Structure formats: structure tokens, C-alpha cells
Amino acid sequence: MTVASQRHSGGYLERPKPSGLADVVEVILDKGLVIDAYVRVSLVGIELLTIDARIVIASVDTYLRFAEATNRLDLYEKGGKDLPEVIEGMQESGARGKTSGAIEGAKSKATDAIGSAKEALSGEEEEEEEQEEPRRQRRPAKKTSQRRRRQEA
């Protein structure tokens, strides 16, 4: 995740160059002046990309994912760590990147166009280099992504 990041003088603010697909999609999708549809040359694909990013998800699904995330926590079982210890432990073990993967994996369909691109980014460098169409990356099979999250957790 931090591969493409540049940190200023050891600061905490990440300053990546927006050349990763996820960042670019997030920055430009649905933004900017719209030219009247009837004068445009129609290119199939663009409309799909735009519309799919707006799909609204059912809230029950969201809640179940939140519950799953909460139940994944290992707060009390591992010797009853309190909060500062948990934080320290995470920093020491460099678990931050790992957590980030799990988080990206938990993205819902609503942002899958963006979320799955982020997953690609947070993974291997080769994945980022893939000249893959974002539309095709959009729907990781739900079960697969859940299984992967459990392994990471």
C-alpha cells in the first residue's frame, strides 16, 4: 500500500503520486464538466463505468460486514490487552499494511469499481502494473474475498 507513497521528512501524512489506478479513478470518476449527451460520440464502456460506481448496497449487508469486522477482533482473548498495548503491538508488528488489505477487502459493491482497484494496488506491485480494464476487476467473488480476509485476520 505504501509502496508508491512518499513521506515528507518522516511525517505521518502520506503523499502518493496519483498515478495508481485506484487514486486516479477516485479523483476523476464522475467529476468535471459534462458535455451534452446528444453531441457526444457514444463510446460504450464509459457509461457503465460511471453508473456502476453508484450502485447502492442493502444496509443489512453492510451491517453484517460491520458485525463480522467486530467479531474478527481479538481484543480480550490474547491475554486481555488494553488499548494502548494493542496500538503498540500493531505498530511493532507492522500490522498496519495487513489491516489495510483486510479493509480494502471489505469494500462493498457500491465502491467496487474503486475498491477493487484499491485491492489491486494494495497487493503486489505486478498487479498494479496490469493493464487491466477497471470494469473487469470490479466484482471479486464475494466468498473469495471473505475467505481471504479470514486468513489475514
Next chain:
Amino acid sequence: MTVAAQACYIYGIVPAGTTVPVELAGVEGAPVELVEHDDLAAVVSGLTAERPLGKRADLVAHSEVLDAFAREGAVVPVRFGSVLPDTADVVAELLAPNVEHFLEVLEQVAGCAQFNLRARYDEEVVLAEVVAEHPEIAELREQTRDQPEDATYYARVRLGELVSQALSGRREIEGSAILEALLPHAVAYNVREGEGVDHLLDVAFLVPTEQREAFEAEAEDVAARLHDRARLRLLGPLAPYDFVPEG
């Protein structure tokens, strides 16, 4: 315009007389050109392929061209994937009918750059806080974890609902604090919607050049203050994608 071009890809609108940044390649690597009319110019390049746009390279080219123009001066970004049949249409359909309007928008964004700030909670930390602060959540968590999913469906939905509410209350307070710290250095902002357990804040700021240093320093401070529970990423300077009217 390239001889073989079948269509004209449009990136944005700039003031007439703007210089094209050197070695700037557009979609499909085509040279970027200006189509001028009155005090305006459209930033365009020829498009030959008959394929859907939307590949990674297309998206990156679109944003790189616009960000390059934004570094030199004012630019009004046009939405990704906008294509007109030829340069005559660019003048007749896009520039000529909108001279006043585009000049006004250019004036609004002149001397400013967009910065996108994304704040994400450290999921484990923030969930631990939520569990610790809400006895009902802690109890439901005990009831549902390590139980068969089918047997605890409604309890898990309720747990998720409570966690979601607790997180959004937290977001509202902490997100507002981040905004308040940075707004003195921006002339406009646009909060983008987001979701997910770790979502804290997604916001685009329009920052005047003379405020840029102060803005970036403040963003560093905010990131340092939150570093044990959230990660902040700042993208920019970018073209003012969030600060142009849609029409």
C-alpha cells in the same frame, strides 16, 4: 490534428494563449493540442481506436494531461470519456455557446489547485474503542462470535447496526475537526461520500497557491495528531475536478 483521427477527445477548457506543456501525451499517446475560439481553448487530442475508453492508461492519461495544465494555469476539467466528432464540433458545440460561462468558471479556479484528503481509521483500533465504550455492542459481540452464523443472524444484524451508528457518530465529530483545521487555508471544499468500517473522511479542497504551504503543513499536523488511530493521504496538486459545475 492527426490525419487518421476519427474523433476528438476532450480533456478540459483553458484560456486562449495557454501553452501546451512539453512532451505531454494524451489518450493513446496522441499529441495534445489546443482548439481555440474567442478567449477560450479546448484541450484535445485525436482518437483513432474504436474501442471503449476506460482502461487504466486512458484514465491516467486524462488526469495527467489535466494536472499538467493545472500546474501552469487555470483549467476547467471535462468529465472523463468526453468525445466529439471533430474540432469543428468542439468550437460549434462546446466553446462558442459557452464563452461567458467558461470564462467565469476559469476565473473562479484561477490561482488555485485541488487537494484530495482521505482519512481512514485503523480498523482494529476504532472497533476496539467502540466495543469498549458500548456495553450493548460488547454483549452482542460475545453472544454472536464463535456461534453458527445461521443461529445468530438477527443478533449480528443488530450488532452491525449498532457498530455502524457508533462509527458514524465518531466520524462526524472527528471528520468535522479535520475539516475545521484545514478550511482556513481553502476557498472551497467538497466532502465526498464514503462507507466502510474504516471510513473517516474523504474531502476535496480548493487551495489558493499562496495558502498551499500552510495547508500542507496543517495537513501534516492533523496526520500526526491522529496517527495512532487513523491514516491520512493527501493527493495533489490536482486539476480542480470537484469545483466545476456539472453542466
